Amino acid sequence: MNSTQVLNxxxxxxxxxxxxxxxxxxxxxxxxCQETEDDDCRNSCRNLEQIFAQMNETYRFAEALANGExxxxxxxxxxxxxxxxxxxxxxxxxxxxxxxxxxxxLSQHVDFLGEFSLSFNRMIESxxxxxxxxxxxxxxxxxxxxxxxLVDPExxxxxxxxxxxxxxxxxxxxxxxxxxxxxxxxQYADGTFFTPEGTQLVTAVQIGQSYDNDDxxxxxxxxxxxxxxxxxxxxxxxxxxxxxxxxxxxxxxxxRHQRSLQTINALLEKQASTDALTGxxxxxxxxxxxxxxxxxxxxxxxxxxIIMFDIDKFKDINDTYGHQAGDSVLIDMARxxxxxxxxxxxxxxxGGEEFMVIATGCTLExxxxxxxxxxxxxxxxxxxxxxxxxxxxGVSAFRAGDNEISLTNRADHALYQAKENGRxxxxxxxxxx
Amino acid sequence: MKKVxxxxxxxxxxxxxxxxxxxxxxxxxxxxxxxxxFKDVFSKELGKEKTCELFVKAGLLAGREFCxxxxxxxxxxxxxxxxxxxxxxxxxxxxxxxEQANMEELNFMLTVSEDLDCSGLPIFGEAVCDYDEGxxxxxxxxxxxxxxxAREIDCWATGDRTCRFEVKPVEK
Numbered sequence: 001m002n003s004t005q006v007l008n009x010x011x012x013x014x015x016x017x018x019x020x021x022x023x024x025x026x027x028x029x030x031x032x033c034q035e036t037e038d039d040d041c042r043n044s045c046r047n048l049e050q051i052f053a054q055m056n057e058t059y060r061f062a063e064a065l066a067n068g069e070x071x072x073x074x075x076x077x078x079x080x081x082x083x084x085x086x087x088x089x090x091x092x093x094x095x096x097x098x099x100x101x102x103x104x105x106l107s108q109h110v111d112f113l114g115e116f117s118l119s120f121n122r123m124i125e126s127x128x129x130x131x132x133x134x135x136x137x138x139x140x141x142x143x144x145x146x147x148x149x150l151v152d153p154e155x156x157x158x159x160x161x162x163x164x165x166x167x168x169x170x171x172x173x174x175x176x177x178x179x180x181x182x183x184x185x186x187q188y189a190d191g192t193f194f195t196p197e198g199t200q201l202v203t204a205v206q207i208g209q210s211y212d213n214d215d216x217x218x219x220x221x222x223x224x225x226x227x228x229x230x231x232x233x234x235x236x237x238x239x240x241x242x243x244x245x246x247x248x249x250x251x252x253x254x255x256r257h258q259r260s261l262q263t264i265n266a267l268l269e270k271q272a273s274t275d276a277l278t279g280x281x282x283x284x285x286x287x288x289x290x291x292x293x294x295x296x297x298x299x300x301x302x303x304x305x306i307i308m309f310d311i312d313k314f315k316d317i318n319d320t321y322g323h324q325a326g327d328s329v330l331i332d333m334a335r336x337x338x339x340x341x342x343x344x345x346x347x348x349x350x351g352g353e354e355f356m357v358i359a360t361g362c363t364l365e366x367x368x369x370x371x372x373x374x375x376x377x378x379x380x381x382x383x384x385x386x387x388x389x390x391x392x393x394g395v396s397a398f399r400a401g402d403n404e405i406s407l408t409n410r411a412d413h414a415l416y417q418a419k420e421n422g423r424x425x426x427x428x429x430x431x432x433x
Numbered sequence: 434m435k436k437v438x439x440x441x442x443x444x445x446x447x448x449x450x451x452x453x454x455x456x457x458x459x460x461x462x463x464x465x466x467x468x469x470x471f472k473d474v475f476s477k478e479l480g481k482e483k484t485c486e487l488f489v490k491a492g493l494l495a496g497r498e499f500c501x502x503x504x505x506x507x508x509x510x511x512x513x514x515x516x517x518x519x520x521x522x523x524x525x526x527x528x529x530x531x532e533q534a535n536m537e538e539l540n541f542m543l544t545v546s547e548d549l550d551c552s553g554l555p556i557f558g559e560a561v562c563d564y565d566e567g568x569x570x571x572x573x574x575x576x577x578x579x580x581x582x583a584r585e586i587d588c589w590a591t592g593d594r595t596c597r598f599e600v601k602p603v604e605k
Contacts, residue, residue, distance in 0.1 A: 076592030
């Protein structure tokens with residue numbers, strides 16, 4: 001082949017490649033070098049053949065790199081592949097750097113890779129900021145006097161702060177990835193078991209709702225049931241439920257305090273409503289109960305009688321036997337009345353030696369009968385003073401339009417009549433008054 | 434005159450005082466001129482193999498001194514490498530990159546692009562960064578307290594665009 005034929009053959013070969021691409025076989029040098037017409041032409045052809053080979057190799061190398069084959073090789077003498085080798089080295093380094101970042105090494109920095117460097121370094125900055133924020137949050141949760149769990153939407157434990165570990169006794173590592181609520185939230189305060197599924201807390205975690213409970217118990221690793229107050233808040237990122245934060249604290253002390261308060265309140269309530277000497281209701285409590293019973297009688301049109309009674313000549317007892325003996329008589333009087341009224345009747349000390357009974361559901365006649373029984377029991381009773389002790393009784397019954405004062409006044413008036421009529425007797429209210 | 438010379442970091446002098454106008458930097462050409470002329474003369478006096486060995490030794494000393502005086506050995510490994518990389522760029526020695534790091538076996542594959550010793554050289558067909566080999570090994574020895582070898586497996590002078598060093602601890 002002469003030079004012109006060689007050039008034509010190469011020209012056709014290149015034109016085909018430009019038009020159709022390199023294809024599977026790459027650029028095939030179209031001239032058999034040994035068949036060229038002279039040495040110069042042959043040498044040029046050999047150089048060109050080498051260039052073709054290097055271009056083919058470079059193409060394959062570039063293709064391998066494009067496919068992510070970072071360990072691809074190319075011959076050292078290939079002058080076309082040199083920039084690609086630099087790119088290969090950079091990509092291999094970036095691969096290592098990316099793994100480092102994934103392992104938490106945020107000291108990575110990319111230099112001299114143009115916009116990629118800027119992007120990568122910006123990403124590192126952003127991760128550092130996030131890391132710093134996480135560290136700050138971790139520090140906060142570490143020192144927080146509140147147990148904090150973070151669970152995924154299925155309830156698997158993702159994070160526990162030291163206070164949560166301390167309170168419940170479960171180390172984070174032993175519970176990581178576990179359905180933590182199934183382990184700690186399964187009992188009522190009285191120890192009976194329930195299934196966590198379907199509870200408001202577990203449902204809140206699953207559907208990403210806020211939930212608060214000031215009165216539940218968590219089971220500690222030791223088996224102890226710890227009363228806790230908890231707040232549950234969903235973590236939603238970009239509209240997606242990422243998990244839920246459950247913050248809780250031990251309210252054992254609070255509960256104990258609450259119980260003490262309840263005891264004190266009950267005591268105070270008792271003191272406020274009880275006569276200190278006899279232990280029966282005092283006038284204040286009686287007035288409240290009378291108002292209540294009047295309302296009831298008014299509403300249900302039911303009967304109700306009240307019996308007011310007074311120890312006869314109580315002043316003489318006090319003057320003769322002393323106040324202590326008088327107090328004993330009052331105490332015995334309360335006992336004897338208490339023993340002879342129904343459980344539904346209400347008995348109180350009205351003041352001094354005066355007492356009151358509300359005979360619920362009783363008409364005036366029934367009230368009179370009860371008063372008579374009481375009078376007899378009192379008269380029969382042997383008191384601690386060496387003399388007979390009697391009482392006088394006045395009875396009134398609820399009428400439409402009555403209030404506490406009108407009802408009491410009529411009983412008082414009847415009592416007055418009983419005293420006037422000789423004591424130790426029962427008198428009914430004046431039907432006309 | 435002493436028979437031997439013991440290098441000390443202070444011997445590098447006070448460049449601020451000594452070069453108030455020209456400063457502490459010079460051209461890569463001057464650096465290479467010195468290194469390659471040393472190589473020329475030494476190889477003719479001592480043979481090429483011995484010359485390369487001496488260059489590695491000198492690099493090792495330089496690496497240890499560099500580490501002691503310029504780097505912070507108290508940093509954890511990742512941060513130490515990041516610091517080293519930044520210092521090599523600031524001092525225009527080269528762009529260090531890590532391709533592989535096995536921290537258990539202390540094997541590393543490092544590359545240095547735009548290397549002071551070789552980037553841009555004609556293709557000699559053989560790696561020429563003997564001094565760099567010692568320099569890298571010296572830095573790691575100073576940091577870890579262990580002996581290392583760094584072998585250059587790719588070099589600009591062999592047709593590559595980055596110098597690649599296989600670094601591993603010396604087996605005893």
